[in-house]
Amino acid sequence: MATKEKSISSSVRGGTITARTGSKGVTKYQARFERDGKQVSETFRSEEEAAIFLADNAKKAENNEPIVSSSIKKLTFEKIFTDYIENNELFKELNEKGKVKRYGSLGVAKAIRDEIGSVPLSKFNSSNLEKYINAKRNSYIKVPKRNKKSHKNFNAEKIKINGVDYYNKKLTEGTVRKYYYEIKKGLMWHAKKHNYAFDNSPFFVVPAPTAWESPKERRLEPGEFERLIDGCDGLYRNKEQTKLLIKFLVLSCFRVGETLKIKWKDFYDGAKGREKDPSSSFILIPKANQKGSHKKGIKDRKAAIRPELYKLITEELIHYKKSDEDLMFPFWPSGPSYFYTRFKAICVRMKIDKLTVHDLRHEAISTLYELYGGRMTDIQISSITGHVELDTLKRYANLRPSSIGQVLWS
Incomplete structure (x- = not known):
């Protein structure tokens, strides 16, 4: 039996609710909100939930807040940053040549994808951003595979954490700052490419790490x-x-x-x-x-x-x-x-x-x-x-x- 559809009136400008009854007699309610070129839709089990969804998005539109569809919210950082890494013009040449600097933009973007790839966009908020940035502040520098042997010009102390070699040195504030801004750049790029609103609010709440912990004072000494x-x-x-x-x-x-x-x-x-x-x-x-x-x-x-x-x-x-x-x-x-x-x-x-x-x-x-x-x-x-x-x-x-x-x- 074909699905039956019925339009339900809504008091929200730009909002519509469509009741769809399937072959098994189950009715679901699709709420669609469209205003000023912004469009978002989601399906609910009750008409009341659909009405609340429309009211919430109408309020966001009036307050110039971001409106993002549920399908976008479900995207994980892995999918977002894979798209960013593979299709960003700034990275194409580096990807082709295989030139990835650990703390260069491409290297940092890949690290973000690998470290928080399972996080969906819906879970990205100021609290989780702050937790990630603080975790990076407490991260030790991993010893690259090619640097297993000591070198006469660089003999930094090494430590083992869970069987992995690290230098006994944590990431600098300036390096953590690169992670902060690469997250912001990657999300902004993806939002622009796929035409949805970029939620900038976490970056207003969580301040960017400083470029350096303290001013550089090293000068050349006499001779x-x-x-x-x-x-x-x-x-x-x-x-x-x-x-x-x-x-x-x-x-x-x-x-x-x-x-x-x-x-x-x-x-x-x-x-x-x-x-x-x-x-x-x-x-x-x-x-x-x-x-x-x-x-x-x-x-x-x-x-x-x-x-x-x-x-x-x-x-x-x-x-x-x-x-x-x-x-x-x-x-x-x-x-x-x-x-x-x-x-x-x-x-x-x-x-x-x-x-x-x-x-x-x-x-x-x-x-x-x-x-x-x-x-x-x-x-x-x-x-x-x-x-x-x-x-x-x-x-x-x-x-x-x-x-x-x-x-x-x-």
Whole structure:
């Protein structure tokens, strides 16, 4: 016998209830709500439940709250993040090349899928988000399979938990922050792709972890720069090139990742330009090469350079140039990771403790404030360093240029 349908009137604008009686005489009530392009439907056993469903969604629509269908709510994080990982344009090239960094966006997205994949979207709320973030704060760093053996340059203490090797070190607040924002990005991406409302409320209730537990204070101590340069002589290859990169980082204030992407065509030599003035020189750092390039406020930046850096480029680094399309530093084709390893080896050899590649940027920015901060605004300094949030620069100094190049060269 065919299913019988009967429409039931509803006082809710945009709401309809349809009673469906099947061949076994069981009646179910489908409630459908549609208003302002938003549509959601669900089937109930009673007319009263269907009416409550319509009233709840009408209230959400009036309060501009998210309206999500029951079929979407049933989706698990595994399905949502598998879709996000496999079909997100930002990940396609990385997936094809098999390049997954443990704490890069793709690596974090895969970890989220594996760790909370069974959780349905209906169970994602501020309480569960907070529990997950706190659990990550208390997580130890797992020892990668390839790192089972100790290394002379990295002998962190290891512990076993349930038979698994971990470093005796918990995830940093900055790393936990990546998990927080990757959850948000993945859910936003999925909602946009499948045309349903993204519920942002858990992220309003649970604050994002801070970028760092405390400001980075490590500066180069007297004689350490010279020891770093001397330590390059112990390398097997690229000795002089490594010296140049260390000098470049200490003078430029750039991140090492964006530095290794600089091409010779990105360097504008003011002495050879229409100004005939080296103080108008700059290096172009395209938006795509900057950290957080997807974030609002990130733009191509033309970073003015100090006279010492100009001299380094035009008198020393220039000897390695072959064409404008060449990278300034083509010596590490695998990217920053290889240079990080070489830098660590130099520090171990020269007995320099607790110094990282990123500390060279910190040293450069601190020196910039010390030498020119009194004549430069934070905005002008950020045009060199690439900071989007000016509050971050306050940890260096609260000092205050007209023409940036002229100030650097005066």
